[in-house]
Amino acid sequence: MAFRRARNPDARMSLGDHLRELRRRFLISAIAVLLCAVGGWVAYPQVYDRLAAPFNDYKASHPSSVISLNFGNATAAFSQQLSISIFVGILASSPVWLYQLWAFIVPGLTKKERRISLAFIGATVPLFLSGCALAYYVLPKVLAVLYGFTPAGASNIQQVSEYFSFVTRFIVAFGGAxxxxxxxxxxxxxxVLPSATMLRAWRPAVFGIFVLSAVATPTPDAFTMFLMAIPLVFLYFAAVGVSKLIERSRRANRPEWVDVADDEASAL
Structure with missing residues (x-):
């Protein structure tokens, strides 16, 4: 006689179940990154030219500057192609690993809450890629400021690995923000975080967003900082609005007997 597994109406998971769930979602994300990295390896020449374009544009506009990218050793070119392929894999597979991350963090939503939150989570990929695109847009200005500190008569010969490490981290940081x-x-x-708390903390949140934007865009003009800060402020208040909708849905589905005092009789 077969025994049925006990029902779990609260959808609670043990620590072991959480770890197995984490491992499963991590493996799915890693496989997606690996498969997309293969495509990045094939498209490496085009990606290299695109990421090196801000550097080459600065070099072309400053012909008197001694500045160039340098492969330091025999294995540098191979290592650089591998790292850029992984970078492409992370960007291209973002729909997969972003969904896996969300599904692991928020596993126990009701059907109605899931519809509301999925409408918002559906924007994660455009948000992430928009941040990456914005980083690429401001990158030439950032490089112009940083290379401007080079003393007159000095050369600025960079290792290719250091340049692309800075560029890829800069782009991913914007996407993550x-x-x-x-x-x-x-x-x-x-x-964990009620919408009322987020709304009360909007002033320090906005201040923190502008500080983060100032650090992430080290240029002397305020335009670049506002270019990153204003969308983040808008997204912060959008998150507050979506959180309020989730809370309203949760209250509507909350049984009446839950709010009855222990010493009172409920309809149940």
Whole structure:
């Protein structure tokens, strides 16, 4: 006689179940990154030219500057192609690993809450890629400022690995910053961060966004800082609005007997 597994109406998971769930989602994400990295390896020449374009444009506009990219040893070219392929894999597979991350953080939503939150999580990929695109847009200005500190008569011969490491981290950092509202909604969905708390803390949140934007865009003009800060402020308040919708849905589905005092009789 076969025994049925006990039902788990609360959808609670043990620590071992959480670890196995984490491992499963990590493997799915890693396989997606690996497969997309293969495509990045094939498209390496085009990606290299695109990422090196801000550097080459600066070099062309400053013909008197002694500045160039340098492969330092025999294995540098291979290592650089591998790292850029992985970078392409991370960007191209973002729909997969962003979904896996969200599904692991917020596993226990009701059907209605899931519809509301999925409408917002559906924007994660455009948000992430928009942040990356914005980083690429401001990158030439950032390089112009940084290379401007080179003393007259000095050369600025960079290792290719160092340049591309800076560029890829800069782009991913912008993309990650644009995911801020997704994690705010996730914290709200699991009951850690109420929307009222986010709304009360809007002043320090906006201040922190501008500080982050100033650090991430080290240029003397305020335009670049506002270019990053204003979308993040808008996304912060959008996260507050979505969190309020989730809370309203949760209250509507909350049984009446839950709010009855222990010494009173409920309809149940």
């Amino acid at each position: 644009f995911l801020m509202p997704v994690f705010l909604v996730a914290l709200n969905a699991i009951g």
